[in-house]
Amino acid sequence: MASDNDVMALLRQLDPSSCRVKIGKELFTRYGPDLVRRVADMGFDIFLDLKFHDIPNTVNKAVAAAADLGVWMLTLHAAGGSDMLRAARDAVDNSEHKPLLVAVTLLTSLAENDLAIQGVARSPLEQVQRLASLAQECGMDGVVCSAAEVSELRMLLRKDFLLVTPGIRPQGDAANDQKRIVTPAAAIQQGSDYLVIGRPITRAREPIEKLALIQQEISGVQ
Numbered sequence: 674m675a676s677d678n679d680v681m682a683l684l685r686q687l688d689p690s691s692c693r694v695k696i697g698k699e700l701f702t703r704y705g706p707d708l709v710r711r712v713a714d715m716g717f718d719i720f721l722d723l724k725f726h727d728i729p730n731t732v733n734k735a736v737a738a739a740a741d742l743g744v745w746m747l748t749l750h751a752a753g754g755s756d757m758l759r760a761a762r763d764a765v766d767n768s769e770h771k772p773l774l775v776a777v778t779l780l781t782s783l784a785e786n787d788l789a790i791q792g793v794a795r796s797p798l799e800q801v802q803r804l805a806s807l808a809q810e811c812g813m814d815g816v817v818c819s820a821a822e823v824s825e826l827r828m829l830l831r832k833d834f835l836l837v838t839p840g841i842r843p844q845g846d847a848a849n850d851q852k853r854i855v856t857p858a859a860a861i862q863q864g865s866d867y868l869v870i871g872r873p874i875t876r877a878r879e880p881i882e883k884l885a886l887i888q889q890e891i892s893g894v895q
């Protein structure tokens with residue numbers, strides 16, 4: 674687990690104009706909204722990845738609180754249903770700060786057999802398409818999916834609908850617990866709007882050099 678000092682030391686080496694910072698459940702649960710404010714004060718746009726999934730009223734209040742932190746983007750689970758998604762939309766519409774709302778379709782750590790265990794007799798792509806359509810209908814700004822699904826989603830959804838893709842692994846990196854992985858260059862080629870990259874950078878021996886390598890890889894395909 675990265676200490677507060679480790680996080681700050683890494684961020685001090687980064688240029689806020691070259692990447693955004695994701696604060697997820699691990700860092701938020703340990704260091705709280707104070708960390709969000711400190712990282713924002715350094716000039717970074719913050720992707721608050723707390724994946725809200727609860728009854729509509731609770732999500733409405735949680736999204737309002739997240740919006741008040743001034744974050745750039747935040748997540749919730751599309752599987753929370755249309756009332757929950759619309760309650761999140763209302764919260765942002767009534768907030769002074771207006772973060773982008775992106776709904777997680779199917780976690781990139783899940784594959785077809787995981788859906789079958791849950792009693793869902795669809796492929797990951799079909800499940801992602803279904804939940805992405807719901808997210809669009811309910812006023813989300815985009816969805817989180819695997820880059821493997823991006824080209825199919827582009828044909829289904831409106832052109833400016835954001836496709837945010839974790840499960841990114843440079844060639845040769847370990848997949849870890851991710852099951853639907855794509856390389857950075859392929860994700861850009863497929864048309865991902867934002868790549869979410871964690872361990873390939875944070876666990877690299879030289880994180881800043883690894884980030885620069887990834888940026889070089891994707892700049893070649895843009």
Ligand SMILES: O=c1ccn([C@@H]2O[C@H](COP(=O)(O)O)[C@@H](O)[C@H]2O)c(=O)[nH]1
Pocket residue numbers: 697722777779780781782817818839840841849851869870871872873
């Ligand atoms: O479907 C999803 C949604 C969110 N995530 C988050 O992205 C990062 C990915 O980290 P890696 O270390 O690059 O695997 C992680 O914080 C997840 O919570 C996701 O992986 N898949």
